[in-house]
Amino acid sequence: MKKTRFNPEEIRRLNNEDRMWFVKYWANYVKTHSDKVWSRQQNVLINSMFRNAQNSKLTRKEYLRIKGEDI
């Protein structure tokens, strides 16, 4: 049986290419559709992340440690 070679570098490169392709696709969508149309879709992601962030149980000390800003 032929062994498949796992090449993390290649996977990372393909992943980055895919991501960049989507960034361009979405940016063109934003450019060619009304603000109301793209923002309605964008808001699903942002509002959901916003609520998750608000439900965070982290203390301010823990949050700053994660950000590397604890003093």
Add this chain to the structure above:
Amino acid sequence: MKFINKDTLRLDKIINELDRFVFGFIEILEKHTDYVIVSGYVVILLGRDRATDDVDIIIPKMDKIGLKLLYDDLIKNGYWCLNSSELDDLYGLLVSKHSIRFAVEPKVSPNVELKFSKDMYDDIALKKPIIIKINSKKLKTSFLELQIAYKEEVLKSNKDMEDARHLRVVAERYLNENLIKEYKKELRRR
């Protein structure tokens, strides 16, 4: 999204929770100081499909009394500072080129990451902002050429390169490519 001219842009978007959070903070901030919003939130405002838990804002350097007035106003309106509640600590952080974070108490996120202007690029961003008009609100953001140059030349993470690409596509017709090149050259020399 309509570029009225190179300094003004009008957005007719549906407001989200993050926008509301930013509007609330800016309403207080602008009573005390000039400001400019930079980095991730600007790109999100212009349609990028990602979220952020902090909003970066640069303000001109102010004295301790000015900071106290701002701090007191924020506390009165339900915010708290994540770093400290001692004014001396906060001022010390800001003048040593660090940031301080404000969120709506008792949450830690989302928050505003506030910094004093620390170099000529921050000063330029403050002096030549883009005004983004959203319904009856106005926000001042850093102009796009500088953001693109900084993301592509200094930050360079995947996220920043993607942010820069997004800005290049949505603002394609309004960007001054020579200016981006100039800033990149300057930033390389730093």
